[in-house]
Amino acid sequence: MIGRNLPVHTVAYDCSNPMTHTALKKLAKASGGRFHCYSSDSQDLTYSSCDVHLLWRESQRAVDLLNKIKGMRQGMMGDALISIMQEISTEVAKLPPTRFLPRPPNHDRPLGIEMPNFLPKTSGEWIKSNGLKAKRLSLYQVLAPNAYSLVEEFVPILRKTVCSTLHEKAMMQFEWHDGTVKNIHVDPPLLYNYQKQLGQTVKMYERRVEWLTSGSRQIWGTVCEQRVIILVDVSETNSMYIIHIQHSLRLLLEQQMTNKECFNIIAYGSEMKPWNTEMVPPTPENLQDAWKWVQSLQCEGSRNLMGALKHALEVDLLDEQIGCQGIYLFTSGVPDQDGALVSSYVAERCGGCDLRLHVCLFSLDKFDLQDSIPARFATASDTATLLRDLALSGMGRFHWFKETGIIESDDINIIMAEMEKAVNYSQKCAMLVKSLKQRSDNKQPDDDPESEESQRAQIKREKRNPLKLSAPKPTALTLARMQAREDSLEDSPPSRAVTWRPSSVKASIPPAQPMKSWSPSENEVKQKKKIEVSQSVFYTEEGNSVGLVFKKYPKAKSVRKSIPFAALPKEEAISSTKQWLKKFSIKRLKLDLHRLLSGPDCTHQKKLVPAMQKKVSAKYCTIFPSVEVNGVVKHLQFQPPELEEYIDQTERVLRRYIQRMQWLLSGSRRLFGTVLEKSVCILLDTSGSMDPYLSEVKKEMTSLIWEQLHKNGLSFNLLSFSDSVQVWKDRLMDATEEACHEAVQWVSMVKAHGSTCTLEALQAAFQFADAQGIYLLTDGKPDTSCNFVLKETEKLMQGKQIAVHAISFNCSDSTANEFLKKLASQTGGRYHRCHGELDGHLVAHRMLTEGFTDEDDPVLPAFEGDDLRRLALEIGKARRFLTQARTFRALLLDKQMKSDKLDAFSTSPVYSEKSKSNLPVSKSTIS
Secondary structure, eight states, X not given: OTTOOOOOOEEEESOOOHHHHHHHHHHHHHHTOOEEEEOSSOHHHHHTSHHHHXXXXXXXXXXXXXXXXXXXXXXXXXXXXXXXXXXXXXXXXXXXXXXXXXXXXXXXXXXXXXXXXXXXXXXXXXXXXXXXXXXXXOHHHHHGGGEEEOOEEEETTTTXXXXXXXXXXXXXXXXXXXXXXXXXXXXXXXXXXXXXXXXXXXXXXXXXXXXXXXXXXXXXXXXXXXXXXXXXXXXGGGGGGHHHHHHHHHHHHHHTSTTXXXXXXXXXXXXXXXXXXXXXXXXXXXXXXXXXXXXXXXXXXXXXHHHHHHHIIIIIOOOTTSOSEEEXXXXXXXXXXXXXXXXXXXXHHHTTTTEEEEEEEEOOSOOOTTTOOOSSXXXXXXXXXXXXXXXXXXXXXXXXEETTEEEEEHHHHHXXXXXXXXXXXXXXXXXXXXXXXXXXXXXXXXXXHHHHHHXXXXXXXXXXXXXXXXXXXXXXXXXXXXXXXXXXXXXXXXXXXXXXXXXXXXXXXXXXXXXXXXXXXXXXXXXXXXXXXXXXXXXOSSTTOXXXXXXXXXXXXXXXXXXXXXXXXXXXXXXXXXXXXXXXXXXXXXXXHHHHTOSGXXXXXXXXXXXXXXXXXXXXXXXXXXXXXXXXXXXOOOOHHHHHHHHHHHHHXXXXXXXXXXXXXXXXXXXXXXXXXXXXXXXXXXXXXXXXXXXXXXXXXXXXXXXXXXXXXXXXXXXXXXXXXXXXXXXXXXXXXXXXXXXHHHHHTOOOOSOOOHHHHHHHHHTOTTOOEEEEEESSOOSSOHHHHHHHHHHHTTTOOOEEEEEEOSOOOHHHHHHHHXXXXXXXXXXXXXOSHHHHHHHHHHHHHXXXXXXXXXXXXXXXXXXXXXXXXXXXXXXXXXXXXXXXXXXXXXXXXXXXXXXXXXXXXXXXXXHHHHSOOOHHHHO
């Protein structure tokens, strides 16, 4: 029986020998079994069975307890009651106080681990891509095209300084952000749309604040770094809040630690209690083990924060070159050491490396100094000030909360400041529109009959005293003088000049000088193509006169540009976005709105007339609406139907761009991008840091082999690298079914271990002379120097045309990503990073279903890969042109409506009769 867990159960059947019963009981007890006795004569022997005896003994205890309770009710216990109460009090005093603290639901159960579907960002980083300035929603950005500075210049002819005036009907003076005052052209529809966009942005900010105040983020803020160390204050002062501390750690482990690279927890009082001796990956097993360790924590000692920081910075974070590291300090009071000493130490260690110290302050509602006196004590405000300075020294964030909610948070403060700025901008817009409306109401009330009478009186005065026409311009010749000039040029040599002086100009004009022969050089002007004209010559009846008839006239070339039809492909082409956009970009499709508005008839002309000493606007400035394009004022000569056609074409192009983006984000292209070359080498990083993600990479690699390599009939080879390089085959293989099956099997056997020998992998791939492209997938920097790898790769590229496409996988190290970008650019390849694909699919779905009604909503993710980034830029350009085209269409319709109202007023009966009686009728008017 030794070494075996084999219980023996014994049964005595109608046996009256007590020695037999005793032997059977000992045998059952020694083997861990039970003894049972059956007797048909005696019932007492049956009670000697193990199961029956246990029940009988427990029932006797219950009977004794009932008798004692009955005696206590009758007051017959005497001193025995006092002794029982003392025994109960003694046993209760032995229990720790934490046994009586309320516990949240499921506190003792295992963790319910959640996997975040995106990488969190601090509010400072998030606002860079979603702030008002980033979304071009700053009030000064919106008003800048219609803002004009006050100009004050000296006019020589007037001999005085003249200041620019304000158009009171449509302009207001507005204080700019730099303190200057500008004249603003107030466009109410534009400002109304701007206020709507501000309202949508504020709602987005409110959703961000709700997200920041939910779950573990209400306690810890947003944990953004990939390598995290948690310092937990378990001093004696926090003994009554240990359950709260444990629950806070539980929420953090469940919600924010699963997508990190590695982590560790250090509890500190007077002594350090690390959970693990080193940082470990957040696997489910490690997270559950950490939670069991947290449940065993007990509060004791004071707050030796300096010792905890030294342990974290000098033991766990040994390599300062590793990026994206964070320390999260969870405490309820000031440390034992001086605050300035701790801050200076933190500033020294965090300077020069990507290391942040974030402080989470938990305020205690009830604090009793009689139970435990800390080494240092400060009020709540002084504690917050000291820890806020500590977070500032560590270039981190400060988060202050209590049981009732958040008191102060740097992340939330940044969002609230942006919301206040948006509200301020909206109020300024309302003030501008209100001021303009009040001014127009005071100047010209629409419903006042007296104003109509004054307008009619003004019309009568203009009819009685018609305005004199201004003198002709010195540079403009009449039709008769043009004909005379042509006749004189036929009868005289070219050196003869035509002199002309305006009769109404007082300024003296110098005598005309003879015209010099002018012949442009070949370098300055290209010779224009001669226009071919078909003519027919005949003699007339009068003498020898000759007549001339033109049979074929040259085609007149229109300066206006029509809206072209965008020819777009239906099938996706296997090419990079750079190559694809050379055929189907906005510029290539001739849908660049700024180019369509850049013809000679569209330019706003305002030139100086020397004789009049002032600038005169072009002839049609008051007829066509004026818009500003790239800082230049243009006349909008399109019609609403033409703009409708442009809007339809641009929406077609945008839908095609979105479909292209969805294609790039689908299948194996999401991780590897598009494989362009016919012969490629795939380099797979299998270092130790790839272990948590290797199963996902294997699935994507299998998809790449079948979806791109086999389908497109490519030649390929596979290489894995960690401490050394492992090659699948010694040559490039055709992507047959047999080869693909073998390649998938080889990929499934790959294991993650060791370091990252990137240079050796590149050297091995360059040995294949037939290779046209190398696809390098890695999650970090190489073991050797990045500059050394770039120099060696440049040597390998000599005499070869092999493009290295760098793929960054789950890497947030900016230095590593910059190295991969340089490597791809140096070899003529592309940089790819699978980041933001979930947001990209969501944005594409919203655009295709909701339409392109808003230029900035939804917002495209900040793609970092070359293909997606270039396509996103082209989509942004198309959305801006679409918004401008809709604005121009609204401007044309508004001007057309105003002209219709003016025509209706001019054709009214009263105005028509009076105009017939006052205005003379001329032949030119009739014709």
